[in-house]
Structure formats: C-alpha cells, structure tokens
Amino acid sequence: MEARQETVEIPEALKVVFARLEEEFGGRLLGSSFFRGELTFTVPVEDYIAVLKYCRDTPDLAFERLDSLLGNHYPGRKEAPMEVVVHLTSVSKNTRLRLKVMLAEGQSLPTATGVWPSADWDERETWEMYGIQFDGHPNLIRLLTTEDFEGFPLRKDFPLQGTVGGRIRTDLKGKI
Amino acid sequence: MGMTKPVGLGADTSGNAATGKLEISHATLASLKNASDAQVREALDEEHIPGVALPANLEKLLGFGRSFSWWPLLFGLACCAIEMMATAGPRYDLSRFGMEAMRASPRQADGMIVAGWCTTKMAPRVVRLYEQIPDPKWVVAMGSCAISGNIWNTYSVVQGIDALIPVDVYVPGCPPRPEALWEGLEMLRDKVKQSRHAYDGLRTIPARAAIGE
Numbered sequence: 001m002e003a004r005q006e007t008v009e010i011p012e013a014l015k016v017v018f019a020r021l022e023e024e025f026g027g028r029l030l031g032s033s034f035f036r037g038e039l040t041f042t043v044p045v046e047d048y049i050a051v052l053k054y055c056r057d058t059p060d061l062a063f064e065r066l067d068s069l070l071g072n073h074y075p076g077r078k079e080a081p082m083e084v085v086v087h088l089t090s091v092s093k094n095t096r097l098r099l100k101v102m103l104a105e106g107q108s109l110p111t112a113t114g115v116w117p118s119a120d121w122d123e124r125e126t127w128e129m130y131g132i133q134f135d136g137h138p139n140l141i142r143l144l145t146t147e148d149f150e151g152f153p154l155r156k157d158f159p160l161q162g163t164v165g166g167r168i169r170t171d172l173k174g175k176i
Numbered sequence: 177m178g179m180t181k182p183v184g185l186g187a188d189t190s191g192n193a194a195t196g197k198l199e200i201s202h203a204t205l206a207s208l209k210n211a212s213d214a215q216v217r218e219a220l221d222e223e224h225i226p227g228v229a230l231p232a233n234l235e236k237l238l239g240f241g242r243s244f245s246w247w248p249l250l251f252g253l254a255c256c257a258i259e260m261m262a263t264a265g266p267r268y269d270l271s272r273f274g275m276e277a278m279r280a281s282p283r284q285a286d287g288m289i290v291a292g293w294c295t296t297k298m299a300p301r302v303v304r305l306y307e308q309i310p311d312p313k314w315v316v317a318m319g320s321c322a323i324s325g326n327i328w329n330t331y332s333v334v335q336g337i338d339a340l341i342p343v344d345v346y347v348p349g350c351p352p353r354p355e356a357l358w359e360g361l362e363m364l365r366d367k368v369k370q371s372r373h374a375y376d377g378l379r380t381i382p383a384r385a386a387i388g389e
C-alpha cells in the first residue's frame with residue numbers, strides 16, 4: 001500500500017479511533033491500514049470480542065452499529081485462508097471502522113451476537129457460505145440455501161457452474 | 177366451434193351431463209393418436225356429444241371475457257420485475273387490456289408472470305402460489321432466467337421454471353423490454369380467448385411429477 005499516493009486527509013475522528021485502539025491493544029493488533037479514507041485493523045482471534053466491546057463501549061469511539069459481518073476466502077494464504085471482516089459505524093461520531101480476523105482452515109471464532117444482536121444473520125450467512133464456525137451462536141442454521149445443500153458456495157474451490165440436483169437443484173419432497 | 181373442451185370449465189361441462197364423462201367413440205380416439213391440437217378440436221367438433229350445445233358457446237363467451245380482464249399475480253422475483261412494473265405503468269399501460277389489476281392474493285388472480293430467476297429456496301413458494309391460483313390459470317415465464325436459468329448455471333438457481341410449473345408463454349430477453357412482455361401477453365390473450373392451456377387435463381405439475389406425487 002506504500003506505493004500508492006495517499007491523497008485523502010485522515011479525518012480527526014478516525015485519528016482518535018486509531019490512537020485509542022493502538023493505546024488499548026498496542027502490540028497485539030496484527031496490522032492497520034488507512035486507504036481511501038477507510039481505517040482497517042487486523043485483530044487476533046483472542047482479542048476479537050474484546051476489541052468489539054471496546055469499540056462499542058468507549059465514549060470516544062462509540063461504534064453503536066455493526067454494519068456488516070462477512071467472510072472471505074484466500075486459498076493462496078496457506079496458514080490463514082479464511083477471514084472474517086466486520087464493519088462498524090458510529091452514528092454519533094460519523095466514523096467507520098473495518099476489523100479483520102484471519103482464521104486457519106476449520107478454526108472457529110467467538111460469536112459477536114452478544115455484543116451486537118444484529119450479528120446473528122450475518123454470522124449465519126458467513127457460516128453457510130464459507131464454513132466458518134461461530135462459537136456460542138444461538139441459532140447457527142442455514143439462512144439462504146436449502147436444508148439439503150452441501151458445501152460452502154462462496155469458497156473459491158466451489159464449482160462456479162453447478163449441475164447438482166438436476167434442473168430444480170433441490171429435493172422438493174415434503175416442501176410443496 | 178361446436179364443442180367445448182374440458183379445460184376451463186371443468187370436466188362436467190363437456191360431455192354427458194349425467195355421468196360427467198366425456199363421451200368419444202373408439203374410432204375417434206384411434207384417429208386422434210399423434211394428431212395436432214387443431215385436428216383434435218376438429219374431430220371433437222364432428223363427434224356428436226349430446227347435451228353440450230350451451231357450454232360450447234358459454235366457453236367461447238367466457239374466454240372472450242377473460243381475455244379482457246386477465247389479472248396477474250403481483251409477484252416479481254428479480255430484475256425482470258422492474259420491466260414488468262414498467263409495463264404496468266402509465267407509459268405502456270397494461271390497463272388498456274384490463275391486466276393492470278395485479279392481485280396480491282393468488283386466490284384472486286388468473287395466472288402469474290414469473291419475472292426473474294427462481295432460487296431453490298423460492299421454488300416451493302412458486303409451486304404453492306401456482307397451486308393456489310384457481311383454475312383456469314395461465315403462466316408467463318418472463319426473461320431468460322425464468323425460461324432457462326440464464327447465466328446463473330449455479331448451485332442456487334432453478335434452471336427454468338417449467339421444471340416446476342406448466343408455462344404457457346415464454347418471453348425471452350434479459351430483461352425483455354416492456355414491448356416484448358406486451359407481445360407475450362398478447363399471445364397469452366389469444367390462448368385465453370381459445371381457452372388453451374399449457375397444463376394437461378390431469379393438471380400435472382412438473383414439480384410434483386418430479387418427486388412422484
């Protein structure tokens with residue numbers, strides 16, 4: 001990212017966010033970047049919930065909203081191919097923050113539903129599409145695909161074209 | 177046309193009123209093997225079936241009436257629905273043909289325009305909505321997705337809704353322009369006028385046939 005010409009000024013509010021997070025979690029954060037007005041932190045799995053709670057509860061940060069929680073798959077990253085990305089918004093401070101957590105294959109993440117209940121469906125979708133397990137989630141069942149679906153369709157190794165299940169692609173028995 | 181068809185009014189209206197059965201001689205039946213639709217109708221016209229003089233005209237009258245107030249189900253699945261809305265809007269104005277009254281309940285609709293791709297999750301609902309529409313009913317598959325799945329040859333999209341329900345008119349395009357849908361609806365109106373249907377006399381629903389029901 002150094003090679004790019006950074007033209008966007010870092011807003012004051014985001015500087016505060018950066019300073020507070022660095023101060024609180026110091027050397028434990030795995031990395032940070034500021035690109036096109038967006039601040040991103042990479043958080044270790046152990047500190048994930050602590051960082052979320054800190055972001056929500058610190059008056060200087062006041063991230064009241066969890067905008068989205070989603071997954072990523074990088075097959076090229078051998079040790080940590082999976083990733084969970086969390087977007088936070090502070091309505092009162094008008095700031096946004098992105099947090100990333102890198103996960104090994106099969107590694108699970110504690111659920112964020114205790115911090116923001118709105119993480120519920122996002123985590124269900126992330127689990128369904130990427131196979132990332134969320135420990136302590138109250139209702140980790142399929143959200144968008146049918147119950148008989150197998151595999152994690154948004155992983156890079158999932159076939160783009162599918163012929164599974166004939167033309168209807170699901171078993172309608174008992175559903176109609 | 178001197179004869180009514182079982183579709184549209186139910187089996188009782190065509191044939192023997194006492195038994196409710198359609199009476200056709202063996203000779204006629206034999207000659208109808210491999211015959212086209214028009215040939216069948218012609219042959220049935222010639223066959224003397226007692227007691228159907230009135231329903232024949234009634235069917236014609238009903239078809240004529242229905243074709244001017246075919247109410248589709250208010251039902252859009254994906255991007256094609258936007259064009260369907262445009263067709264219903266003031267510029268293309270479906271109300272000229274009495275089709276603007278999109279019913280929000282399948283029980284008040286005369287058929288459905290399946291506008292957009294149908295996901296596997298949506299498939300049971302599409303079948304249910306279709307089954308809730310009272311007879312006679314007609315279905316328009318709007319857009320390449322409803323016809324064949326389009327580019328979404330993926331894990332989650334039904335490859336053409338005619339795998340689920342009988343389709344009367346296919347309107348290709350991605351999305352079809354309102355004029356194209358209009359053309360399709362004109363074709364549908366012809367079918368409505370003639371009380372012709374995609375489903376057979378047994379009302380076979382492909383989705384049910386696929387699971388052996």
Ligand code: SF4
Nearest residue numbers: 255256292319321351
């Ligand atoms: S045919 Fe094109 S416009 Fe219509 S639902 Fe499919 S992708 Fe969307």
